[in-house]
Amino acid sequence: MAGSGSERVAVELCKGINGLDKVVLRGPRGSSAEVYLYGGHVTSWRNDHGEELLFVSSKAIFKPPKAIRGGIPICFPQFGSHGSLEQHGFARNKFWSIDTDPPPFPTNSKSFIDLILKPSEEDTQKWPYSYEFRLRVALGPGGDLMLTSRVRNTNADGKPFTFAFAYHTYFSVSDISEVRVEGLETLDYLDNLQNKQRFTEQGDALTFESEWCGIHGIRRQRL
Secondary structure: OOOEOOOOEOEEEEEOHHHOEEEEEEOOOOOEEEEEOEOOEEEEEEOOOOOEOEOEOOOOOOOOOOOOOEOEOEEEOOOOOOOOOOOOEOHHHOEOEEOOOOOOOOOOOOEEEEEEEOOOHHHHHHOOOOEEEEEEEEEOOOOOEEEEEEEEEOOOOOOOOOOOOEEOOOEOOOOHHHOOEEOOOOOEEEEHHHOOEEEEOOOOEEOOOOOOOEEEOOOOOOO
16 A cells, blocks of 8 residues: 655555544655545645645534535535435445555556445445445646546446546635636536526636536436
8 A cells, every 4th residue: 555755655544633544645745635534535635835725624524424524525426416315425424445456557656545435235225236436546746636536337237327426626726716617618507506507608718706606517428
């Protein structure tokens, strides 16, 4: 699991808030990230200058069964309230395991961790499918944070299933008026402030002047 840099341990398993297990990743030039096994949840990402790039609420409760508020929650197998499960599914409320035998996945980083989530008996009562959800969290040589998710269908009969997935990232932003989100033009979205009405994005960039809450990229994709 662990690698070593020239001066600092690249991967360290330790205790976090309320005694929850977490993994600390460290880059060679000062960048770092923290990943809690509860939820497979990234709660911190600092650049080479030590600046925090993620937002975690001061009201966040690091205590199951509450999800951690902020950072990068994993939404699976449901996003939002679009289904019969709890808000954003159950992956963010489960304890993930360190994957000691991950499938081959090349990386040029020494600072990474592989996590895995499998359904419990309680999960299959609510969502009757078998799967393996593998998550790799890595710090690149330049301090870039990279998350890679892979979901494998392990149903004995091979029966397909449909799921939703998202990284629900909370970025730390000093001036929201300077933020632009590009690449959404022509995509449909649901406006949560207008009773989830469906619209098509027209602009070449999304900017923010007031409260906004929408879900872009409404589509289905067979994997």
